[in-house]
Amino acid sequence: MENPKKPSSLQVELPACEATRFELPVDSEHKATEFRLFSFAKPHMRAFHLSWFSFFCCFVSTFAAPPLLPVIRDNLGLTTTDIGNAGIASVSGAVFARLAMGTACDLVGPRLASASLILLTTPAVYSTAIIDSASSYLLVRFFTGFSIASFVSTQFWMSSMFSPPKLGVANGLAGGWGNLGGGATQLIMPLVYDLIRHTGTTSFTAWRVAFFIPGVMQALSAIAVLALGQDMPDGNYRNLEKAGNKPKDSFHKVFYNGVTNYRGWILALTYGYCFGVELTVDNIIAEYFYDRFGVNLQTAGIIAASFGLANIVSRPGGGWLSDRMSERFGMRGRLWSLWVVQSLGGVLCILLGRMDTLSASIAVMVFFSFFVQAACGLTFGVVPFVSRRSLGLISGMAGGGGNVGAVITQLIFFRGSKYSKETGITLMGIMILCCTLPIMLIYFPQWGGMFCSPKPNATEEVYYAAEWNENEKEKGYHSASLKFAENSVSERGKRGDSSPTVPADVPTQT
Amino acid sequence: MGGIVSFSATSLLLLLLLISFAGSAVGGVLFSTLPKTLIVSASPKQGQVLRAGEDQIMVSWGLNQSFPAGTDEAYRKVKVRLCYAPVSQADRGWRKTEDDLSKDKTCQFDVAVRSYTTTTLTSFECKLSRELPTATYFVRAYALDYNGRVAAYGQTTDDHKATNLFEVVGISGRSLWLDIAAGCFSGFSVGSRVVFFVADKRRKTNNN
Numbered sequence: 001m002e003n004p005k006k007p008s009s010l011q012v013e014l015p016a017c018e019a020t021r022f023e024l025p026v027d028s029e030h031k032a033t034e035f036r037l038f039s040f041a042k043p044h045m046r047a048f049h050l051s052w053f054s055f056f057c058c059f060v061s062t063f064a065a066p067p068l069l070p071v072i073r074d075n076l077g078l079t080t081t082d083i084g085n086a087g088i089a090s091v092s093g094a095v096f097a098r099l100a101m102g103t104a105c106d107l108v109g110p111r112l113a114s115a116s117l118i119l120l121t122t123p124a125v126y127s128t129a130i131i132d133s134a135s136s137y138l139l140v141r142f143f144t145g146f147s148i149a150s151f152v153s154t155q156f157w158m159s160s161m162f163s164p165p166k167l168g169v170a171n172g173l174a175g176g177w178g179n180l181g182g183g184a185t186q187l188i189m190p191l192v193y194d195l196i197r198h199t200g201t202t203s204f205t206a207w208r209v210a211f212f213i214p215g216v217m218q219a220l221s222a223i224a225v226l227a228l229g230q231d232m233p234d235g236n237y238r239n240l241e242k243a244g245n246k247p248k249d250s251f252h253k254v255f256y257n258g259v260t261n262y263r264g265w266i267l268a269l270t271y272g273y274c275f276g277v278e279l280t281v282d283n284i285i286a287e288y289f290y291d292r293f294g295v296n297l298q299t300a301g302i303i304a305a306s307f308g309l310a311n312i313v314s315r316p317g318g319g320w321l322s323d324r325m326s327e328r329f330g331m332r333g334r335l336w337s338l339w340v341v342q343s344l345g346g347v348l349c350i351l352l353g354r355m356d357t358l359s360a361s362i363a364v365m366v367f368f369s370f371f372v373q374a375a376c377g378l379t380f381g382v383v384p385f386v387s388r389r390s391l392g393l394i395s396g397m398a399g400g401g402g403n404v405g406a407v408i409t410q411l412i413f414f415r416g417s418k419y420s421k422e423t424g425i426t427l428m429g430i431m432i433l434c435c436t437l438p439i440m441l442i443y444f445p446q447w448g449g450m451f452c453s454p455k456p457n458a459t460e461e462v463y464y465a466a467e468w469n470e471n472e473k474e475k476g477y478h479s480a481s482l483k484f485a486e487n488s489v490s491e492r493g494k495r496g497d498s499s500p501t502v503p504a505d506v507p508t509q510t
Numbered sequence: 511m512g513g514i515v516s517f518s519a520t521s522l523l524l525l526l527l528l529i530s531f532a533g534s535a536v537g538g539v540l541f542s543t544l545p546k547t548l549i550v551s552a553s554p555k556q557g558q559v560l561r562a563g564e565d566q567i568m569v570s571w572g573l574n575q576s577f578p579a580g581t582d583e584a585y586r587k588v589k590v591r592l593c594y595a596p597v598s599q600a601d602r603g604w605r606k607t608e609d610d611l612s613k614d615k616t617c618q619f620d621v622a623v624r625s626y627t628t629t630t631l632t633s634f635e636c637k638l639s640r641e642l643p644t645a646t647y648f649v650r651a652y653a654l655d656y657n658g659r660v661a662a663y664g665q666t667t668d669d670h671k672a673t674n675l676f677e678v679v680g681i682s683g684r685s686l687w688l689d690i691a692a693g694c695f696s697g698f699s700v701g702s703r704v705v706f707f708v709a710d711k712r713r714k715t716n717n718n
Contacts, residue, residue, distance in 0.1 A: 073604070074680070077644050119699045204640075205684075212691070
């Protein structure tokens with residue numbers, strides 16, 4: 001995964017005192033240009049580990065109920081409809097929460113935004129231990145599901161800490177290892193439940209006690225974020241704003257700038273058909289294997305877990321692929337690889353529904369999981385470049401779009417008995433193919449699109465500076481955007497200019 | 511990329527190994543072929559509500575004397591089970607009735623397993639397990655032959671499973687300690703956020 005260290009002409013030489021402040025080599029924005037997985041170096045790698053682990057805990061909590069459903073459904077007298085509704089509720093809360101998270105990150109920073117969200121949703125996890133009806137079950141799953149909006153803060157945080165050449169890998173690993181929680185929980189919860197049962201507790205009490213584990217994990221991870229994390233390489237938003245290094249932005253401007261960027265909407269749609277599909281499959285796959293092939297519950301759980309566990313490598317693999325394609329082909333490479341991988345995921349999904357034997361189904365499912373999760377990683381190789389001013393909101397739109405996709409797909413294909421599960425899966429594959437086509441419409445003037453080459457005189461500075469009006473530019477508010485623009489020249493690929501374009505009218509920053 | 515391919519190959523292999531150890535579904539006896547030669551009765555009356563973990567029921571079974579002598583030659587064991595009534599099976603696929611007994615999920619709880627004796631009536635008292643969910647039930651007894659295969663049955667209700675049904679109310683599984691713990695842990699989560707908020711503000715004013 002390590003790039004051979006090419007001395008990038010983009011990396012403006014830093015004065016010696018500044019450069020030695022960080023353990024990792026950094027660019028002009030102090031974002032790390034290297035990614036060292038096994039390091040906890042402050043602030044970059046530490047931010048990475050804090051963000052992926054807290055997000056992992058949120059996924060564990062959100063999907064903690066499905067593996068214990070055989071016990072919960074008898075305790076609460078749930079029907080199949082109740083269970084289906086709660087499954088939809090668990091992913092629908094995060095639709096708006098992810099949008100709100102995006103804006104919150106833009107305004108108060110990822111450290112406060114994610115830790116607050118996580119700590120405030122932890123009571124919902126503990127409350128799962130004291131519910132006694134179908135409606136209370138739906139409510140706790142709904143509120144617990146809000147926590148996976150912390151996805152947006154992980155992507156935002158990584159975009160603040162890592163330089164464009166390493167962004168795909170950082171985003172992919174943080175997102176992938178977090179999503180891993182959806183698979184890990186299918187193994188963790190039954191294990192914890194079994195251990196508690198061995199102490200002689202009845203099943204209807206044991207599952208309740210088991211929920212304290214994800215709750216405590218979640219709370220502790222958020223506290224670690226607050227205690228050990230910082231928003232940007234140079235410090236926290238609050239301190240930077242006070243020192244005048246970071247102007248405080250306005251919610252309305254950030255919002256307007258974000259929602260008027262059509263690329264954000266396209267990525268929201270396409271993310272709905274890779275991540276949304278992943279969430280849907282997390283909710284239905286165990287039952288699918290259990291019902292269609294008659295495997296027992298433990299085996300169905302292991303198969304379900306393996307779908308989510310593929311995230312260890314698949315999503316980061318997508319991010320890595322995005323970065324490699326960008327090295328050679330720039331942004332066009334990122335877009336092409338996203339379209340190809342996600343479309344292949346759609347084809348495999350169609351096949352999955354058509355497989356009649358258990359072993360063929362598992363084989364196709366494994367490949368399907370790799371492609372669909374890699375597509376998630378590839379999507380967030382593109383998202384950070386759509387906007388600099390409204391980075392959080394765009395991340396939130398895409399992230400929220402993922403959940404919308406899950407809600408819509410479950411509503412159309414997996415609720416009630418209109419379609420058999422296998423037909424639903426095949427139709428979901430067709431929908432993936434259709435909803436991936438809009439990637440062809442994404443165009444960056446300075447980098448091009450899938451089928452169109454870039455405009456000859458378009459620059460990154462013009463694109464990112466256009467997010468600010470003349471007044472704001474005069475006050476120098478857009479200086480961070482310009483630094484980002486400089487560093488993003490790498491998205492031109494191998495044919496890119498070798499000299500960084502430093503605009504003449506920007507006062508040099510100390 | 512090579513790492514990804516080898517990982518997927520290994521995981522696939524592991525899964526296939528696991529699957530091969532999972533029990534294969536062997537076709538079982540069909541319920542519709544079973545003769546109803548046993549008479550079964552249980553103490554709960556129609557519509558009675560019992561509490562799991564507290565109440566007891568008395569179940570009796572014996573051969574229906576209207577059948578010719580020798581019908582029960584092969585019977586060796588009797589397995590008595592609590593079964594879900596149709597109203598508790600509605601919209602719950604995991605309690606579905608299937609004709610193939612190896613796939614049937616109607617009767618999920620054992621009341622008693624006893625050797626079959628050719629006396630007129632055998633009775634057994636049993637305490638309702640704490641694991642029973644809230645539902646409507648009836649009682650069914652299966653007669654097993656030397657091979658453990660089901661040879662006959664009898665049940666407390668009629669063929670439509672509409673008469674003589676009783677309700678059991680399951681335990682909630684909740685307790686005061688759980689409620690208190692949930693409250694305390696939740697308070698701690700929200701409280702820690704407040705603590706950090708105050709600490710951050712203090713640090714800010716100190717830096718002024």
